[in-house]
Amino acid sequence: MSTSTTPLLQINEVTKAFGGIHALNEVSFDLHENEILGIIGPNGSGKTTLVNCITGFVELTGGEVLYRGKKISGKPPHKIADMGITRTFQIMRPYYSLPAYKNLVIPLFSPRAKRTGGWRGGGKLGDRNTVSIDILEELGFERESFVPYKKASNLPTGYLKRLELARCLALNPKVIICDEIFSGLSMSEIASMVPLVERLQMEGITLIMIEHRLRELFQVATRIMVLNFGEKLIEGTAEEVMADEKVKEAYFGSEEVEEVMAHA
Amino acid sequence: MTASNEQRRKERLDRGIKVRSEGIYALMSWRELAYLFLPRVALIGGLLILPLVMPSMYWQRVISIVCIYALLALSFDFLAHFVGLVSLGGAFFIGTGSYIAAILNTTFGLSPIFTIPIATLLGAGICTVLLLPCLPLRGVYFAIVTLMYPLLLARVIEALDILGGTDGILGIESFTNRWMEQYFIIVMVLVLLFGTRRLVNQDIGLVFRAVKDNDQSVRASGMSVTYYKSIAVFIASGIGCLAGAYLVHLYMWAGLSTLALDFSILPIAATVIGGSGTLVGPVLGAFILVPISELLRAFGTLRIVFYALILLAFIIFRSEGIMVYGQRKYHQFEKWIKV
Numbered sequence: 001m002s003t004s005t006t007p008l009l010q011i012n013e014v015t016k017a018f019g020g021i022h023a024l025n026e027v028s029f030d031l032h033e034n035e036i037l038g039i040i041g042p043n044g045s046g047k048t049t050l051v052n053c054i055t056g057f058v059e060l061t062g063g064e065v066l067y068r069g070k071k072i073s074g075k076p077p078h079k080i081a082d083m084g085i086t087r088t089f090q091i092m093r094p095y096y097s098l099p100a101y102k103n104l105v106i107p108l109f110s111p112r113a114k115r116t117g118g119w120r121g122g123g124k125l126g127d128r129n130t131v132s133i134d135i136l137e138e139l140g141f142e143r144e145s146f147v148p149y150k151k152a153s154n155l156p157t158g159y160l161k162r163l164e165l166a167r168c169l170a171l172n173p174k175v176i177i178c179d180e181i182f183s184g185l186s187m188s189e190i191a192s193m194v195p196l197v198e199r200l201q202m203e204g205i206t207l208i209m210i211e212h213r214l215r216e217l218f219q220v221a222t223r224i225m226v227l228n229f230g231e232k233l234i235e236g237t238a239e240e241v242m243a244d245e246k247v248k249e250a251y252f253g254s255e256e257v258e259e260v261m262a263h264a
Numbered sequence: 265m266t267a268s269n270e271q272r273r274k275e276r277l278d279r280g281i282k283v284r285s286e287g288i289y290a291l292m293s294w295r296e297l298a299y300l301f302l303p304r305v306a307l308i309g310g311l312l313i314l315p316l317v318m319p320s321m322y323w324q325r326v327i328s329i330v331c332i333y334a335l336l337a338l339s340f341d342f343l344a345h346f347v348g349l350v351s352l353g354g355a356f357f358i359g360t361g362s363y364i365a366a367i368l369n370t371t372f373g374l375s376p377i378f379t380i381p382i383a384t385l386l387g388a389g390i391c392t393v394l395l396l397p398c399l400p401l402r403g404v405y406f407a408i409v410t411l412m413y414p415l416l417l418a419r420v421i422e423a424l425d426i427l428g429g430t431d432g433i434l435g436i437e438s439f440t441n442r443w444m445e446q447y448f449i450i451v452m453v454l455v456l457l458f459g460t461r462r463l464v465n466q467d468i469g470l471v472f473r474a475v476k477d478n479d480q481s482v483r484a485s486g487m488s489v490t491y492y493k494s495i496a497v498f499i500a501s502g503i504g505c506l507a508g509a510y511l512v513h514l515y516m517w518a519g520l521s522t523l524a525l526d527f528s529i530l531p532i533a534a535t536v537i538g539g540s541g542t543l544v545g546p547v548l549g550a551f552i553l554v555p556i557s558e559l560l561r562a563f564g565t566l567r568i569v570f571y572a573l574i575l576l577a578f579i580i581f582r583s584e585g586i587m588v589y590g591q592r593k594y595h596q597f598e599k600w601i602k603v
Contacts, residue, residue: 055484081486089484095477098470106474107485109467128467171486 006069008033008206009085009175014053014073015062016046016230023049025230026063031175036197036207038221040214040241042250046230047210048090051177054208055087056080082112084174088164088181090210094152100141101148103163104132107170116172132170139166140192158189165196175206182213190216226250271603276596303594307544308454315446324446328514330554331449332358332507337531337538337546338457339503345541346464347496348476353391353410354527357504358511359417361387365509366433366518376439380509387505392498399493402479414523421520432519436512449510453547456503461543463499472496530554537578539585548586 007030016024024046031037041047052058054065056077065073072080081087095103107113108128119135133141133148139162141148147159155163161181168176178197182190190213197220201207211217218224218238226233226241228250234241241247279299318324336354343349365383368374374382394413398405421427428434439445463469471492474482479489512518530553531546538549556574560567582589 057480057483076488077483078486078488081484086486087484089480093478093481093484095474095481097473097477102470103474105467105470106482106487109471110486112486167481167485 005032007031008068009054010066010069011050011054011063012066013063014050014060014065016049016053016058017061022230024053027227027230027232028063029225029232029235031206031208034201034204034206035222036201036209036220038217038224038238039208039210039227040212040217040224041227041233044229045227045250047227048179049230050227051087051179051208051210054080054177055085081171082110084112084116084171085177086168086171086173086175087177088161088168088179090179090183092157092160092164094155094160094163096153097151099149099151100155100159100163101129101132101136103152104135104166104170105129107167108132110171112171119169119172132166135166135170136163139163139169139196157184158186161185162193169200173205175208176200177208177210179210180212181209182211182216194219272600273603274598275601276592276598279595279597311450311454312447315443315450324442325514326555326558328446328449328510330551331453332511333527333530333534333554334453334547334550335449335456335503335507336527337534337550338453338460338543339500340531341535341540341543341546342460342464342503343496343500344535346469346476347472347493347500348479349493349497350404350407351410351500352407352528352532353395353413353501354504354529354531355414355523355525356410356417356528357387357391357501358508358527359414359523360391360501361505361508362512362518362522363427363433363508364390364505365512366436367427369436369512370433375437376509376513380506380513383509384502384506387508388498388502391501391505392494395497395501396490396494399490399497411528414525414528418520418523428519430520432517432521434517436516436518438513438516445514449507452506452510456506457543457547460499460503464543468492468495530557533575535585536575536583537585539587539589539591542585542587542591545585545587552586 009031011027011029011031013026013028014024015022015026027046027050029037039047039050049058053060053073056072056075056079060073063073064071067080067083067085072083072085094100095106105128108131133143136148137143141159141162147155152160152163161184165176165178165181182193185193194216197207197209201220209217209221221238223235224238224241225235226244226247228246233246233250234244315324315327318327336358339357340351340354343351361383364387365376365379368379368382369376395406395409398409422430439448464472471482471487475489475492475496482489482492508522511522531550534549534553535546536549537552538545538547540546557567557571560570563570578585
């Protein structure tokens with residue numbers, strides 16, 4: 001591959017061991033500019049650990065992570081986020097004591113948002129309250145309603161998931177790693193999130209999506225990677241992945257997968 | 265009649281002006297203007313008049329001491345409620361501030377006009393650097409380390425006989441004017457109180473509160489938690505060091521008692537009584553607790569018993585604190601309604 005197509009993120013033989021247990025074992029993959037990579041796998045297969053490894057929230061036991069060819073593993077999480085590699089948390093982590101729109105003032109106050117001018121304006125000089133309401137509106141918090149002004153502790157799960165995404169967007173990110181943003185949402189809420197994800201891709205943002213909702217994931221994802229017991233099973237298109245024997249075995253008994261496979 | 269099975273509950277309604285906006289008030293009448301300004305004017309006016317109505321020099325001196333504790337309580341409340349760092353460092357801050365001011369005054373011959381600002385900034389810097397190692401950690405570590413430093417410093421000064429040893433540093437210049445001495449600290453309390461209140465509602469103040477709420481999210485937002493914690497510690501320890509530097513010029517002496525645990529514990533008690541998270545509350549708490557403690561001097565060693573009882577009563581009956589209770593009563597109508 002020539003240098004012009006250096007992958008945005010390169011994950012090289014990343015290993016993470018907690019004591020003797022290998023949560024991740026020499027996982028490697030590339031993430032190319034402007035694609036949506038779906039990562040699936042049964043519970044405990046190391047998906048969230050992988051996110052933590054890429055974003056610096058845990059230290060690697062082995063291997064390295066490269067961003068545009070430069071090593072980022074070993075840097076503290078705020079430095080990695082400052083480069084534009086942002087993440088959502090599977091267990092939502094809003095600032096519960098602050099109203100929803102004030103939640104976004106914090107990422108808008110970050111060095112990256114000030115430097116890059118933010119996703120929807122509001123660099124150094126912009127009024128952060130106005131910008132945060134603009135961002136929230138794009139994510140489905142109606143400006144005229146009470147929702148953006150409600151305390152985060154009073155918001156339902158669907159809005160908190162969007163708030164997680166909004167926090168990433170406020171940083172004007174290059175990469176967003178979504179850790180199960182569809183889980184815990186109703187079918188209609190998911191249906192409204194899918195176009196949002198597609199629009200982010202159109203705007204040039206690269207996404208990694210970790211999901212259990214396979215059908216919705218296959219709608220948007222360019223490629224799928226399957227993890228099982230900390231090992232990469234296979235990487236490819238949705239059809240290739242679901243036809244694979246090892247994947248079938250890993251997911252054996254899961255109703256949803258069987259349903260999706262039946263449709264395929 | 266129906267009285268036995270008729271149930272009633274208290275309904276609370278926010279006053280109109282509170283409902284319209286939490287932050288920016290739309291003022292529509294003199295009544296509303298008065299509604300907003302009266303509490304503030306009462307506080308500012310009350311504090312400024314206080315020294316004039318005190319019966320004796322002794323009580324004026326008590327007011328100065330109260331202000332020192334008020335500053336410490338303010339610093340404690342700011343750190344604990346808005347940054348999430350429980351600080352037992354009152355004695356550490358006071359001690360650092362007072363020793364620096366004492367050295368600047370005796371060795372370099374600087375007057376209080378210079379020693380107090382220098383001791384504030386330098387002291388805050390030293391405290392922040394010394395506390396830096398425990399800032400990346402969550403949990404009780406910060407409390408333990410802030411408690412440990414004054415104990416450590418006191419023993420070091422005692423054992424090595426440096427900085428005046430157990431005698432302390434004597435012969436420190438006092439303020440030239442009694443009224444200046446009195447009003448300097450009162451104005452400082454007011455300025456820092458309103459300043460801190462403004463700070464916590466600025467964008468950087470929101471970051472402090474975010475650090476308390478969820479530091480992982482702050483990290484994920486591309487901001488260093490340790491950096492913002494150290495800024496907050498710098499501000500809080502600066503407030504404490506200012507109080508310490510003032511104390512030295514008030515007593516004309518700096519010694520081991522500036523590292524006494526009273527400075528760590530009493531501000532916490534004041535915060536409990538005044539209402540944590542209000543910033544005004546802890547200041548008022550200090551204005552209640554310290555004079556009570558002076559009045560109880562007549563009881564000798566029984567003093568601490570009464571003191572403990574008052575604290576216990578507050579914790580049991582009004583654990584939210586005076587200001588939280590007072591603010592609610594001020595901002596809301598209450599009435600009984602039938603269910």
